[in-house]
Amino acid sequence: MGQYIADGIVLGATLALGAIGLTLTFNILRFANFAHGELLTFGAYFALALSGVLAFGPDLGSLTFGWGFVLVIVLAAALTAGLAILLDLLIYRVLRRSDVAVALVIASFGASLMLRNIVVFVWGPQPEYYSRAIAIARPVLPGVRLSADEIFVVVVAAVLMIALHLFLTRTRLGKAMRAVSDNAALSQVTGINVTNVVRLVWAVGGALAAVGGILYGLTVQMIPTMGFNLILPMFAAAILGGIGSIYGAVLGGLVIGLAESVSVLWIDPGYKPAVAFALMFVILLVRPHGILGERS
């Protein structure tokens, strides 16, 4: 049991990072972005490409990578943020302007398939790993074994979330972002440049998604469909936490990660991916605005 809870937290860290961007774009731009999963995939593969040239330094302690990998993560996150902004410029902004805003979901579904196949085209369909070194799991608590990499995942996710919290509560830009998320029209009236904030939302969402993807690639593996496989749990996390609520997305990510992991005790592991969906379905039935959501 303890082991499943620990594994669930590791998975939940990835889901939470992905769900933050998803919940923000869902709330501010008012559409479910199915291509968000591919931002995780691209983040992970960008890091794979970069780690070929930048992964310097001997392995740190029991980790399977050297300190250069931290630089790789930062660069891959920046690249993915750029990709997210580019997608918005090329596709979503055009569709938002023309009067077919309802087509955004379909466009994002199409973009998701295209991006996934670009990964297949460039890197191939086979699973990839950052390192062939085996991450040895050591006991950390009675009955719980974690590898150094997995602890790194949780630490990175926690640090990023604290940083995001400080950004949202202490900086002008962060406050503007929260204001736009609450009420875009009203914040425009008070002089906030909504276009810039939207760009910032894509950048922050894309960067966090990239880190989520890299952390997932580090502890599981990378395949072109990894982001697509994670999109439903991320939507479940965003809906569970309440659309638009960043803290809700983090909480939702952890709950979904834990539920998927612990469910293996009772159900056939083949159905593990269905757990997130079942939870989301129940939430939609009983509490459509989620746990921390305010409005319908």
Added chain:
Amino acid sequence: MTGLLSYLVFFLIQALIYALVALGLNLQWGYTGLFNIGVAGFFLVGSYTFAVLSGPAYATHLGGFGLPVAVGILGAMAMAGLIALVVGIPTLRLREDYLAIATIGIAEVLRLVALNARGLTGGSRGAQSIPRPFQGLELGNVASNLVFLVLVAALVVLVYLALETMVRSPWGRVLKAIREDEQAASSLGKDPFRFRLQSFVLGCAIMGLGGALNASFVGFVAPTDFLPILTFEIWAMLIVGGSGNNRGALLGSVLVWAFWTGTGSIAQSLLPSGLQVKGGALQVILIGAVLLLILMIRPRGLIGEERTVSREAELGGDGRT
């Protein structure tokens, strides 16, 4: 019959099966504005239900009812409609994106069930020897395909005519009214939820029909036939042809399927076997680009929705028809 002609028959059968599915999606998206991106899931339900009801007895999984093909098809439609009801009830009251998330979710769950519930579906090996109609007549391969083409074509005409009648009826006008302005429609006493649910369930039943015919035509179903790419293809067909127009759905199905099989066979003949996977990826990238461009440049598709003008406005004679 020459090889080309028999290929054409083969091509048309497949294109018309997809046309049925696209017609079902058109009812949901084109006329009611419902995002169903779990098309593959409802297609799957139709396929497997048909295999269980009309297929032979299987050693390891459910089957052997040996019901007539027509009963199998009706059962497939009913089952797809039932699943749609279960998905629709909690989600159709919410913002439209929730339906998108729920449908893609149910499609994935159904694929997991197809893969894991071996006693029900045969697991990853799927179900074989699914019968075709008139199997007892012992027709040759070519004649059997021709008969099947006639049957599918007849069903397409039937569904097309039924849908055309329905969308032009008061019921269809309510659907469009809800799509355009939900508040206005409900202030006139129309319950948007009820109409949406009816449209959604009916559209999914038509997708189930397509699935049943596909299982019968191919004679074999496996979980890998129902990947999200199938949903994407159907959407591309509808968007390219023109959503909100049933003839657009038919045209788009034939065109996109021709493009798909055409680029597929070109890639197959030109690329060495090592690059086939990349060729397949390129194919999806291309069709995705076509879909996005049409959404941006010509959102109405090739033949979009017809303008609907009230009879009173036309007769009014104030020159603003």
